[in-house]
Structure formats: C-alpha cells, structure tokens
Amino acid sequence: MRARLAAGLLVAGLAALLLDCYSPGRSAPPPSAARVRRPPAPEPAPGAEAARLFWIAQVSDIHISRFQDPKRVLDFEKFCSETINIIQPALVLVTGDLTDAKTKDKLGSEQIEVEWHTYQSVLKRSRVMEKTKWIDIKGNHDSFNIPHLKSAQNYYRKYSGWRKDGSFHYIHSTPFGNYSFICLDATLSPGPKRPYNFFGILNTNHMEELSSMAAESRHSNQTIWFGHYPTSTIISPSPGIRTLMSSATAYLCGHLHTLGGLMPVLHSRHPHGTLELELGDWMDNRRYRLLAFDHDLLSFVDLHFEEWPAVLITNPKSLLYSSPAHEALTKILHSTHIRILAFSPDFITLVKVSIDGVHLGDAHHVSGPLYVLKWNPQNYSEGFHHIDVTVQDAAGKSSTQGHMFAMGENLSLKFGFLSSFILLTDHYILARLLFGVTVAVQIFLLLVFRYLQKPTLKGPPGLVMSTSFSLHVLSKTNTFYYSVLILSLYTVLGPWFVGEVIDGQIGACFSFGVFVGGHFLQGSLTFVVGILQMVFFNLPLMAYLCWCLLLRCQGLSFHSHIYQVRCFWAVPAHLAMALLLTWQLYSCYFLQRTYGTLAFFFSPMKTWLVVLTLVLIWRTWTLSTSELRTYIVEMKNCQSS
Template identity: 80%
Template sequence: MEKTKWIDIKGNHDSFNIPQLDSAQNYYRKYSAWRKDGSFHYIHTTSFGNYSFICVDATLTPGPKRPFNFFGILNMNQMKELSVMATESLHSNHTVWFGHFPTSVIVSPAPGIRTLMNSATAYLCGHLHTLGGLMPVLHSQHRGGTLELELGDWMDNRRYRILAFDHDLFSFVDLNFEEWPVVLITNPKSFLYSSSAHEPLVKILHSTHIRILAFSPSAIISVRVYIDGVHLGNAHQVSGPLYVLRWSPQNYSEGFHHIDVTVQDAAGRISTRGHKFAMEENLSLSFGFLQSVILLTDHYVLARVLFGLIVLIQVALLVIFRYLQKPALKEKPGLLTLTSYSLHVFSKTNVFYYSILVLNLYTVLGPWFVGELIDGHMGACFSFGVFVGGSFLQGSLTFAVGILQMLFFNLPLMAYLCWCLLLRCQGHSFRSHIRHVRRLTAVLVHLAMTLLLAWQVYSCYFLQRTYGTLAFFLSPMRTWLVVLASALIYKTWTLKSSALRTYRVEMKNSQSF
C-alpha cells in the first residue's frame, strides 16, 4: 500500500446476500484498498498529461442470493453520475473504464452504458471466468472504437494483464502468472487493437524506434526482433524494462506486417510475442464473431425476447387448436397429422387446456416463489424481476431461468400429455400401450418425462436450501407445479372413456403409430 496505487472494485460475489451497503456482511467496505461503494473517477497525473480511470459499479443493492446476482444493474441516477465522470475525463489524455461485468450483462437505461463510455480507449472487465475454459480470450470493440477487454479470473486461471501507454498509444498483454519472461510490444502497436478515434496512430509512422517492455525475475540477456520473418537485430535496454531498436517505419508503410519479439532471460526461459501492425488506417481486421456476440449482445434483452416468444408460441398453439376445426383422420395418418390431432384433443379437453394455459400465463405474471432472497429479508421472484428489501431489481437472469423452465418443463409436459391422450384415443390403457406401442419408444418417452420431473423436484430442493423452507411451500412454479404435473399425468390415464368417446371412434379407422 505504501509503494503501489491499488484500485479494487466489487464483483457480484462481493454483493451476494448483502441487504445494504452498511451491513456487516459487506466485506468489501472493510477489506478493500479503495473502501468506497459505488462508481468513482480516479485521475492519474504525470508530467506529460493526465489519465482517467472510471470505475463502473453495477453490483446489486440489495444483493440477493444466487443465481439472481449474475447480471449487473445501473439505475438512472448511477447513469447520470457516470455521465458526469465521462465529461470530466474529456480533459485527460486517455480514459480507461473498468468494472466487474462485461457490458453485455449490465442492465442500463437509455442511452446505455456503451454510449456513455464511447470516449474511452478501453473498458476492462472480468466476471465470465473464460466460460469454463471455452473462451480463454474475450476481446472485442464497440462501434465507437472503445475496446472491451474481458480478462480470465485470478482465482482458478491465474490470469493478469499489463497495460501501457507509449506516446499515447495503448497496448496491453494478457498473461498467466509465473510464465516468464513477460513481453509487451508497445510500438508498433497491434492493428487489431487500434482506434483512430482515441489514439494518435500517425505517431507509429513517424517513430524512430521499436519499443518493447520485457520483465523477468532473472536478468534479460537478449531481445530479438523480427518483422515479416526477417531478423532486424537485438533491442537494447534504455531503462528498467524498456528495450528499443532503431527502425525505418517507412519501409512498412503499405499493407499488413507481422512483428515478433523473442526474449530470453538468464534462467534460459524464452518467450515470444507478436502481432500484426499497419500504417494505413483504411485496412481492416475484425474480432472473432463469437467473441463479439458474447461481449456486445445485450443478453438480458435477448433473453426477454426469447422468453416472451416461447410463451407466446405455446399459448398460441393452445388457443388456435382450441377453436380450429378438428381434422378428419384418414387411413394411415402421418406423424404431422397425429400431432395436430393430439393438440386438438388436448386443447378441447377443458381440464388440460385451462391448466396449461394458466400455467404459462402464470409463468409470465405470477410470483415464482416467496422466500428469503436475502437472509432475514423476505422477497418475491417474478419473471420480470425481484422484489426484496423494499427494492425492485428488474429482470435479467430471471428471463433465462424462465426460458429453461419453458423449454425443459412446460413445453415437454404439454407434449407428453398430448402423446398420452393420443394413446388413450387409440384405446390404450397405461399397461396395454407398453405391450402394443413400440416398447422402446414408450419407455424412452416415459423416461424422458420422469427425468424432467426429477429435475423439477431437484429445483424444489435447491429452492429450500437456498431461500428457506417457506420458499419451498410458497413456490407455485416449483413445488406446486410438481403436484400439478403429477395430477395431470394421472388424469390422462384415468380420464373416463366417455370424455374421449368421439375421438376413439375417429381413431378406429386409422392406423396407430
């Protein structure tokens, strides 16, 4: 603390189960170096200019238990505060924004968090933990030129980053701890990570030296520089970790070129870093499609739309087949005809029609459960958000949970009930259909539904363990739904024959599937 300027910020794990900022459970306030809640603006002053660092604190207050703490949220007051900081930072040479959450998982009102930071050179974030190792590098660029640079975690992956401003050209390198030597080429900088809107890129063309930062616990014994595979020479140390080598940038003024730097230390360790560079601004390189989708898509908006569409499709199917004229079954009906016929039977049987219709409408509108979303504080969870501690946290991960609920229970339950009703219309009982219908098919269908029902039961257990016993009993979308689903399944096989007489007569002349 005496030698280094530390700026640490909260992440979602720092706000789990935190009822308020002055709570004794808010360990960030006690143990952090910064010890300040909320966003802030730090200005680093040098003899050659000022550099602004703006923290975006999008953690939830109050902070509910998992899993409803995955997305960050900024309200209108927080956006206004950040807007003021952004205006103040315009006088600095460069502005770097940083926060725990990528912008794709921050819920923010118009004009949106990305618009606020469009004057920044880069936004630094974490949170995604390399997506379990699937995306070790997550970098992209906003439309305004701001780089969004997610960094894998320190806890499991031991990842860290070094940033440098070289004549106001921004460079960085992402590293694994204890991998030596460390190499960062600051001039010429990587073309992929360049932004003419924020950096004086013309300085590369007029520079006199290639510049490299090289670090190691052991002495650096050689820094070899190659461009397009040609060895230009060995860079020499100027001071500290800075190594330079004279060059003629005019020789590389057209097209793309590749620079590689190989550093060896006294312990015999060798490290090579390289990237593409160019002097022309009309050239283009782009980040990976998947990286950009992960970092630049507003996932809460996407989840909200998908959730709404899935519910709308299921409700529309119910209502349409309720009032459509029943099709006449021909001999040897195909799969599509039988599926349509089963939906007619299902939708025109009141007990099933109204049960599933109300279930889907309730999934959108009703509270999923009521319980201790924070220890000692009651709350209610809806698809569109969470009420807890006198506050409303708008929907984000709740929509993703709703999508899973629809795809892995509500829709399969309806499909399973339709299949069972079709078998009943063909004159089968629960025992007889195992013998007469394709045995493997029947067993697999029942097994799939059993597994989905088991998943629903497990979610009830998870609910009780996380939010308390009251949440277990006051949970229409978990505990009550297990009872409802079981009752509906039982009803399909015990439904009186008179209720299906008309459909059975129509099925007599058709070939069963």
C-alpha cells in the same frame, strides 16, 4: 409466395447485418471512426528514450474461498509480493469478485467474513499497497446477500483496499499528462442471493453520475473505464452504458471466467471505437493483464501467473486493438524505434525482433523493462505486417509475443463473431425476447387447436398427423387445456416463489424481476431461467401429455401400452419425462438451500408444479372411455381412411 420471398429477404438481410457487424476480417474503418479528425503529425513520437511511458496491471475474479482450492490464496499472495515486485506497475486494478461468498455445497450464498479477512491478510503480508496504487472494486459475489450498503455484512467496506462503494473517477498524474480511470459499479443494492445478481443494473442517477465523470475525463490524455460486469450483462437506461463510455480508449472487465474455458479470449470493440477487454479469471486460470500507455498509445497482453518472461510490444501496437477515434496512430509512422517491455525474475539476456519473418536485430536495454530497436517505419507503411519478439532470460526461459500491425488509414481488422456477440449483445433483451416467443408458441398452439373445429388429418399417418390429433385432444379437454394455459400465463405473470431473497428480508421473484426490501430489481437472469423452465419442462410436459392422450385414443391403457407400443418409443418417452421431473425436483431442493424453507413451500413454479404434473399425468391414464369416446371414434375413422 411473395410473403415467403419477403421473409427470406428479411432473414438474409439480418444475417448479412450480423456478419458485417461481428465477423472477423479486413475492412475499412466504420463511418463513425472515419469521421474522426486525426491530429497532424504528432510530436514526440516513440523513440529511444524511456519517456511518456507507464504501465498498469489488472487481475479479476479472485474468489478467495473458505472451502475451495487453498492454493488460490497462496498463489495470489505470491502474485502480490513477487509478481508485483518484478513488474512494478504504477497502478493495479482488481475488477471484482474478491471473495467467493458461497457455502460449502456451492448452492447457498452469503458473505463469509473469514474470506474477507484472508484477502486483507494477503494485502497486509505482501505490503502490496505500499508498492503500487491498489484499486479493488466489488463484483456480484462481493454483493451476495447484502440488504444495503451500510449493512454490517458489507465486508468490502471493512476489508478491501479501496473500501469505497459506488462508481468513481481516479486520475493518475504523470509529468507528461493526466490519465483518467473511471470505475463502473453496477453491483446490485440490495444484493440478493445467487443467482439473481448475475446481471448488473444502473439506474438514471447512476447514469447521470457516470456521465459527469465522462465529461471530466475529456481533459485527460487518455481514459480507461473498468468494472466487473461486461457491458452485455449490464442493464442501463437510454442512451446506454456503451454510449457513455464512448470517449474512453478501453473498458476493462471480468465476470465471465473465459466461459468455462470455451472462450479464453473475450475481446471486442464498441461501435464508437472503445475496446471492451474481458479478462480471464484468477480463480481457476490464474490470469492477469499488463497494460501500457506509450506516448498515449494503449497496448496490453493477457498473461498466465508465473509464466516468464512477460513481453509486451508497445510500438508498433497491434492493428486489431488500434482505435483511430481515441489514439493518434500516426505516431507509429513517425516513430524511430520499436519498443518492448520485458519482465522476468531473472536477467534478460536476449530480445530478438523480426517482422514478416525477417530478423531485424536484437533490441537493447534502455532502463527498467524497456528495450528498443531502431527501425524505419516507412518500410512498412503499406499493407499488413507481423512483428514477433522473442525474449530469453538467464534461467533459460523464453517467451514470444507477436501481432499484426499496419499504418495505412484504410486498413483495419475485425474481432471474431462469437466474442463480439458475447460482449456486444444486450443479453437481457435477447433473453426477454426468447422467453416471450417460447411462451407465445405454447399459448398459440393451445388457442389454435382449442378453436379449430376438427384436427388436420389429411395425408398419410405419421408424426405430423399424430401431433395435430394429440394437440386437438389436449386442447379440447378442459382439465388439460386450462391447466397448461394457466401454467403458461403464470410463468409470465405470477410470482415463481416467495422467500428470503436476502436473509431476514422476504421477497418475491417474477419473470420480469425481483421485489425485495422495498426495491424492484429488473428482470435479467430471470428471463433466462424462464426460458429454461419453458424449454426443459413446460413444453415437454405438454408434449408428454399429448402423447399419453394419443395412446388413450388408440384404446390403450397404462398397462397395455407398455406391451403394444414399441419399446424404443415408450421407454424413452417415460424416461425423458422422469428425468425432467427429477430436474424439477432438484430445482425445488436448490430453492430450499438458496432461499430457505419458506421459498420451498411458497413456490408455485417449482414445488407446486411438481404436484400438478403428477396429477395431470395420473389424469391422462384415468380418464374414462366415455370421456374420450368422441376422440376414439375420430381416431378410428382416421385409421380406416
């Protein structure tokens, strides 16, 4: 009883901790933020002049493809020529996956030179690199099937705008200060074929290099980190990548593609106060981002291509995206004007501002895209307030942007639990843990019933008793016990396949990582694949074998059980196993298309397992009655009692 109570308290404590860390709501700032010494009333604060202001753009996951969606390229060229002309950003960050690098059937992966040539042609025809600073970095797709960075297959070095592998520190200089932009390159080298470079990896040397860049950036007004992978999909040694970027205001990334539309907004904040802002993809969603530093306060808005007017409120900035650890937020309280950036291909005719539903007036144009409206921030110095800005242009289009703001020191907002869980959890650690648990559960059941003298047959006949008895039979029968036990152990320890992980380079894939080209790439997605293998094949296979053996102990054969077992049990059971076996066969086909014929034949976890499965199922129905006599007697005794 005490053990159950302690376990319950532990679970409740963990749940409370998770909810406190991730759940949305209003609360005081975290202790780490509260300890930050804020500067005295800063000067100058946002006013009516077009000063101390610049803006940048971000686009991610373009996926230029030779085979898919030609309009993707046409729209991207229009973005580079027309949209960039309208917005005129000081800098454009393209955060990876410039090309798709997948074969026509979407199963294989390779660098396709025509895709890179298309990307370069767009840059040249649009002359976008003459209009702005264009920084494009690699994503995991841009690293598929590349044996090393100096390989001729590394087309990024030949066709991209930036053409520099690795992390780097770019300083944007303005009359009012310097701004640091640190690129975090976690792409794999060598770069295996898909899917085993979904996670990025940083080694100790990478971390030291990035730490040096972070130290250099402390002399800048503000620092932005950017990369392709969210931090939750980056493997990094202690102290961890989030700690290294703790002095940055924000980390910009892509990669997750709004999770297929399930999470159109993926934003959160690190424990040290750094914002993590994943941007939806260009590939399917035509998303891009506009960011601005206005008197060193960062504001941003995520936009859809060709939806005009584009509106960004820079003062007062959003409370949710405020960072007391990195921004002098008291500037808002000392500001004299509400400030708005408005962009449209047509003339802006109206910029209407309201706070808490009360119309304050129409902002007037200063210069460029900047519109301002005089206000008294002291009227809003307490509590939460909501600002809305509606912009109309001469073409009759209108757009409204709004957010919550506040100027009290003890007020804050938290991000949603799900987005924070996705961005702040180290998923490779979670996957490793879950994989270990699923394997341990199967091995534990086998060992317990192997050395348990008799099955638990107490209580009325039912699912629990039948499960216990069938596990007893399977664990006591050497053929099935050793087959399932070795399968479980092999899933953890043995190579799943040996094949061309990179064209021309033989590698081996294990649950804990991939060996290729003399390098070891730590396990990440391999653990996820291992979980799927355990949950959708290994464990169901054991359950199916138990069920077949239970029928045999009831005196039924393969033919007789079809007529004597209720159809709503027998047919779904066989159908489910057939579907799982079909999935396993498809995995073999996927392996062959991805890593070649060698991988198909040298794949104990896929091809060989199909053969083993068929042999084990055949064996359950061909065991002689004499081999099952002891268990048949136990079953009869159980039924009679």
